[in-house]
Amino acid sequence: MKILIYGAGVVGCAYGWQLSKAGCDVTVLVRKGQKEFVQKNGIQIICSDFRGKARKDVDVIFKPTVIDELSSNNDFEYIIVSTNKLQLSTILPTLSKSTGKANVVFFQNNWDVFTEIDKYLNPEQYFFAFPFMVGGGKEDKNIHCAISGLKYSNTPLGEKDGRITPRVEKLFVALDKADLKPVISNQILVWLITHYAVAAGLSAGIMSAGSASQFIKTHLL
Incomplete structure (x- = not known):
């Protein structure tokens, strides 16, 4: 499965790292001017993982494929949009031109942009999820994150109209392999x-x- 993480922040990098460990082919879209640095140095992730019986602290260099521009002839199966919700107004025009055949997954704290998204994408092109398993922040160029081990932490995902579709089920399987506790919501x-x-x-x-x-x-x- 080829996945693009659209946004190299805490959530995108942490989920991308875990999906990569689970066998997915992960690419990260970075800002202009950052591509060479990330290709050379990778992304340092300092993580406290609470999913096991005991807390596990990890300091790793995540080295995904890196791009700084999205082409409409891309071969991604999923584009996970993990930027700040407030950036959607600038991202949606790009997605409308460059999504190609990929399924766009809005991986954000969305509450009032549903009509706005429909101005740029057809419902068949996207669905929603929420990164409830990961939190943290950035320090310099490093990602500091925690992966929740709480009983009720999970990654909800689902179609806008409540259907359980093959594309939702397939992403569910990938997230489950990554132990990110997906839950399909109708x-x-x-x-x-x-x-x-x-x-x-x-x-x-x-x-x-x-x-x-x-x-x-x-x-x-």
């Missing part, structure tokens, strides 16, 4: 909107309280 849009509402409310509460610890003391204890 209400993925409801899941995404609800997740955003809960996260936004929680974030607002923490900001209002001044800190996470103060929020816990004030509202949860």
Whole structure:
């Protein structure tokens, strides 16, 4: 399976690394000017993996195939879009011209762009997922991430209309081999909107309280 990770951030690199370990042919799309550096040095990923019985800390150099431009005659089966949701307005015109026959998987915290996506792509060209298994940040050029071992952490994915299609099932198998706990949802849009509402409310509460610890003391204890 050939997969393009569109966006070399924490989520894209962590999922791409794990899918590569599971046997997928992974390519990462990077910004202009970064291709030679990443090809030469790879992507350093410093990861705390909590999926096993004990935490496992790993420091690896992930060396995927690297491109800085997407061509419409590409041979990718899936394009996983893992950029910030706010970047979609600049990404969608490119995807409309260059997706080719690939299935686009929007791998973001989406809640209000569903109509906007339909202006550029047909429903047959895309579906949704959410990277609930990975979190972290960047320091210099290094990826610092954690892979969740919590019971209810998973990677939900599904079609906009709720159908369980072969393309969703095939990506499910790849994610399952990578131990990223995929779950097929027949209400993925409801899941995404609800997740955003809960996260936004929680974030607002923490900001209002001044800190996470103060929020816990004030509202949860």
